[in-house]
Amino acid sequence: MTTEYWRWKEYNWKNPDIDWKDAKNITVGVDVGSVSSQAVIMTDGELYAYSNMRTGSDSPESAENALDWALKDTGMTLDNILYAVGTGYGRVNVPFADRAITEIACHGRGANFMYGPTVRTILDMGGQDCKVIQVDEKGKVQEFLMNDKCAAGTGRGMEVFADLLEIPIEDIGELSFQVDEEPEPVSSTCVIFAKTEATGLLRQGWPKNDVLAAYCSAMALRVVALIERVGVEEDFAITGGIAKNAGVVKRLTGYLNLEALQPKHDTQIAGALGGALFAQTLAVKEGKVPS
Amino acid sequence: MMEQFQEWAQERHSYAQEWKKQTGGKVVGYFCTYVPEEILYAADILPVRILGSHEPQDVTEPHIFGMFCPFCRDCLAQGLKGRFDYLDGIMIAQSCIHIRQAFTSWEMHLPTDFSYYLPMPNHVQSKRATPFLRGELEKFKGAVEEWTGTTITDEKLNTGIDLMNTNRRLQKQIYELRQGGNPPITGLEAMYLTISSQTTSKEDHNREMERVVSELSDRSTGRSIGTRLMLVGSENDDTEFVNMVESVGATVVIDDHCTGTRYFWNESEPNGGDPLEEIARRYVDRPACPTKDWPDRTRIPHVLKMAKEWDVAGAILIQQKFCDPHELDIPALTKAFHEAGIKTLFLEFDVTVPLGPFRVRVEAFLEMLSDEDLF
Numbered sequence: 001m002t003t004e005y006w007r008w009k010e011y012n013w014k015n016p017d018i019d020w021k022d023a024k025n026i027t028v029g030v031d032v033g034s035v036s037s038q039a040v041i042m043t044d045g046e047l048y049a050y051s052n053m054r055t056g057s058d059s060p061e062s063a064e065n066a067l068d069w070a071l072k073d074t075g076m077t078l079d080n081i082l083y084a085v086g087t088g089y090g091r092v093n094v095p096f097a098d099r100a101i102t103e104i105a106c107h108g109r110g111a112n113f114m115y116g117p118t119v120r121t122i123l124d125m126g127g128q129d130c131k132v133i134q135v136d137e138k139g140k141v142q143e144f145l146m147n148d149k150c151a152a153g154t155g156r157g158m159e160v161f162a163d164l165l166e167i168p169i170e171d172i173g174e175l176s177f178q179v180d181e182e183p184e185p186v187s188s189t190c191v192i193f194a195k196t197e198a199t200g201l202l203r204q205g206w207p208k209n210d211v212l213a214a215y216c217s218a219m220a221l222r223v224v225a226l227i228e229r230v231g232v233e234e235d236f237a238i239t240g241g242i243a244k245n246a247g248v249v250k251r252l253t254g255y256l257n258l259e260a261l262q263p264k265h266d267t268q269i270a271g272a273l274g275g276a277l278f279a280q281t282l283a284v285k286e287g288k289v290p291s
Numbered sequence: 292m293m294e295q296f297q298e299w300a301q302e303r304h305s306y307a308q309e310w311k312k313q314t315g316g317k318v319v320g321y322f323c324t325y326v327p328e329e330i331l332y333a334a335d336i337l338p339v340r341i342l343g344s345h346e347p348q349d350v351t352e353p354h355i356f357g358m359f360c361p362f363c364r365d366c367l368a369q370g371l372k373g374r375f376d377y378l379d380g381i382m383i384a385q386s387c388i389h390i391r392q393a394f395t396s397w398e399m400h401l402p403t404d405f406s407y408y409l410p411m412p413n414h415v416q417s418k419r420a421t422p423f424l425r426g427e428l429e430k431f432k433g434a435v436e437e438w439t440g441t442t443i444t445d446e447k448l449n450t451g452i453d454l455m456n457t458n459r460r461l462q463k464q465i466y467e468l469r470q471g472g473n474p475p476i477t478g479l480e481a482m483y484l485t486i487s488s489q490t491t492s493k494e495d496h497n498r499e500m501e502r503v504v505s506e507l508s509d510r511s512t513g514r515s516i517g518t519r520l521m522l523v524g525s526e527n528d529d530t531e532f533v534n535m536v537e538s539v540g541a542t543v544v545i546d547d548h549c550t551g552t553r554y555f556w557n558e559s560e561p562n563g564g565d566p567l568e569e570i571a572r573r574y575v576d577r578p579a580c581p582t583k584d585w586p587d588r589t590r591i592p593h594v595l596k597m598a599k600e601w602d603v604a605g606a607i608l609i610q611q612k613f614c615d616p617h618e619l620d621i622p623a624l625t626k627a628f629h630e631a632g633i634k635t636l637f638l639e640f641d642v643t644v645p646l647g648p649f650r651v652r653v654e655a656f657l658e659m660l661s662d663e664d665l666f
Contacts, residue, residue: 089647101665104655109666129648138666141659143634146652281665 006159014049029275032090035127038272059090083283085275106274112139125242153222176247185218216247243267299487325384333451340489380405424571448566478543524609545601581616
């Protein structure tokens with residue numbers, strides 16, 4: 001079997017310090033993204049459990065799989081959940097959702113929880129798109145901008161490079177710094193052009209790490225151009241899968257000349273987390289929480 | 292109640308062909324709303340606007356560079372695909388270079404009996420603009436007379452002016468009904484109303500508007516109005532987009548498009564006996580397209596005034612990809628809206644728009660404008 005270098009680790013997690021049976025308000029947020037899906041369960045405002053896995057070809061099934069995995073070994077079932085919010089591109093296809101809210105609003109709310117109320121600008125680097133979101137102290141969206149029609153600067157683009165260079169995706173960030181000298185970035189207009197250019201560089205005898213460095217910096221520059229259209233108000237934070245790639249993050253914050261806040265949780269769950277938080281509020285508002 | 296306008300807009304080609312068969316008259320396709328339709332009506336000619344069809348196409352690539360706007364290419368594609376074969380003539384009033392390219396390509400590859408390039412002045416703020424245009428209209432009238440072999444009398448011109456003015460007045464009256472808390476028509480219906488006014492005989496269109504206008508004030512669309520939005524931009528006849536916006540909790544209540552208010556907002560004023568001067572003044576004074584809005588920026592206060600009078604919560608700024616004139620206006624419009632406390636969403640349009648990704652943006656925009664407390 002060929003190695004799938006692009007394949008990132010799917011996993012689930014639960015908070016060992018919480019006994020959900022004591023909780024009154026149990027909600028879930030499910031983010032069915034273009035590449036990955038997450039389910040986040042919250043109990044009385046605390047993060048209780050989550051899962052992170054690849055999105056399949058069927059959105060409702062992906063939502064159910066993500067939820068099942070987050071619930072695994074908790075003893076909790078869907079019946080214990082008072083309110084569910086669907087988000088992500090498959091948000092209207094979450095079968096058990098009480099409401100759909102956009103991933104833009106959910107990332108704003110989720111980042112506010114993950115990074116605290118000082119965060120004002122969020123860069124979400126997702127599987128197939130990229131967005132800059134400005135929020136107030138509560139995490140309510142004030143302004144946002146999304147990239148247009150192109151996978152350069154997104155997680156899927158990074159997956160393509162992992163396969164091309166035969167390097168596990170989780171190692172890319174670190175390896176991209178193991179270069180003698182920082183190379184010029186590759187073309188950042190389009191992931192296919194970037195791949196073509198990288199193939200040419202490999203043929204010229206470039207070491208793989210240099211090509212990785214050139215791609216990470218191209219991705220960072222692509223995103224800087226997007227951010228500068230809105231402007232950055234600090235504090236600045238990054239969500240989504242690419243936030244885990246130091247090769248992009250360090251170059252990006254270097255170009256912007258600022259620091260990104262350190263996350264308290266997996267950056268990929270921000271959208272689902274925001275959904276679960278909205279669900280906490282909505283469960284109370286709609287009288288679903290027992291007094 | 293508004294179905295007839297939708298049918299006319301959707302069946303524009305069969306309408307024009309039928310009109311031709313019934314009347315034996317000539318049909319002229321036009322490329323820009325600065326074309327003085329009054330003179331064509333005075334010569335008993337049916338003017339129809341050439342619009343695109345929003346289908347991907349591969350026929351214009353040899354004729355128009357890829358970095359010209361999708362609208363001009365979509366228009367030319369309709370000709371190359373033979374959908375306007377019934378046209379007896381084509382014309383344009385000087386506009387942006389993109390749509391001029393569509394016109395000249397059409398002229399070269401799809402010859403018609405009559406073809407006319409009307410040099411509409413771009414510097415409409417010059418005091419010489421009206422006399423200049425009056426002179427050009429005189430020449431244009433002469434060309435039409437020569438083509439048709441008939442004389443266009445002042446009386447005929449006045450009939451053309453009346454027809455156009457009535458159409459403008461009625462459309463504006465219907466748009467003004469959308470100012471209230473419960474607009475009797477949707478943004479989609481308004482879009483069909485105006486598109487059909489550009490593709491249907493004004494006599495038929497006026498009759499239908501007169502029929503519906505009295506009933507509209509009591510009409511309810513039976514749907515929740517949601518967030519009141521304005522659309523601002525160049526040409527926009529993307530009905531699928533408006534339908535999507537209105538399906539996620541919003542109503543489009545007003546616009547600044549040349550397939551919307553810019554087309555009909557002002558009328559010709561009587562000046563005591565020179566119909567050509569009346570027509571010229573009307574086009575010089577109309578709400579400006581960005582190609583003509585300099586050195587003073589009249590468009591921005593005009594758009595803001597509408598936004599306030601129609602009480603919009605947000606504005607979607609639409610740009611046809613590569614449309615330079617509108618691209619120039621977007622930063623100034625964005626700033627002006629923000630200073631007025633009205634949030635904006637910028638979207639770039641192509642021949643077809645990606646409805647899914649646009650839907651996320653529109654929904655997030657509506658969530659941002661919403662005062663629902665979810666925190």
